[in-house]
Amino acid sequence: SQTIHQWPATLVQPVGSPLSLECTVEGTSNPNLYWYRQAAGRGLQLLFYSVGIGQISSEVPQNLSASRPQDRQFILSSKKLLLSDSGFYLCAWSEGGGIDTQYFGPGTRLTVL
């Protein structure tokens, strides 16, 4: 069966520090991968999605970036965090070739101080 992992689970970082959040998927090949951010009490905002290695689409201009160095690995990064980057970051995957159900990881709670 497929599983999706995210780490770390929680992170507290100072403003201006770098960020690297990692997401890995097991049990499937060539998945579509997604990064979302959820602000407190809000819905999910799609940040990036990827349909293959090295293929990244950005939905929202900001100081975050994403990379997909391997088929089942998706990384969210920032060179300098802002206070507004605080939130709950969720990684998700879906079967390649289209979009039906998305399967979400447990999320990373990021607090920028």
Add this chain to the structure above:
Amino acid sequence: SQQGEEDPQALSIQEGENATMNCSYKTSINNLQWYRQNSGRGLVHLILIRSNEREKHSGRLRVTLDTSKKSSSLLITASRAADTASYFCATVGVGAGSYQLTFGKGTKLSVIP
């Protein structure tokens, strides 16, 4: 931008009662999905209904879709305390490259034992 808008924003009911949540959207869709999120956790897929379907059931869940009104409803029958969570609708648009799920802000359901 938000596509789905859930209504109500919050709902509190007694255990055993039925809970109905509504979702409205703005543009044509390929399918509409409902997800559940327990506090501080990732999202769990509940049910998917395609644009050519009008009603779908899964256990105690019943979803309806009215494409003429661009709306959907999620009914949870015989609610339990464990149903307490936030519920989100999400839509997939039509057309090439429709890889995105666009989420609403969610309905926070509280089921009182």
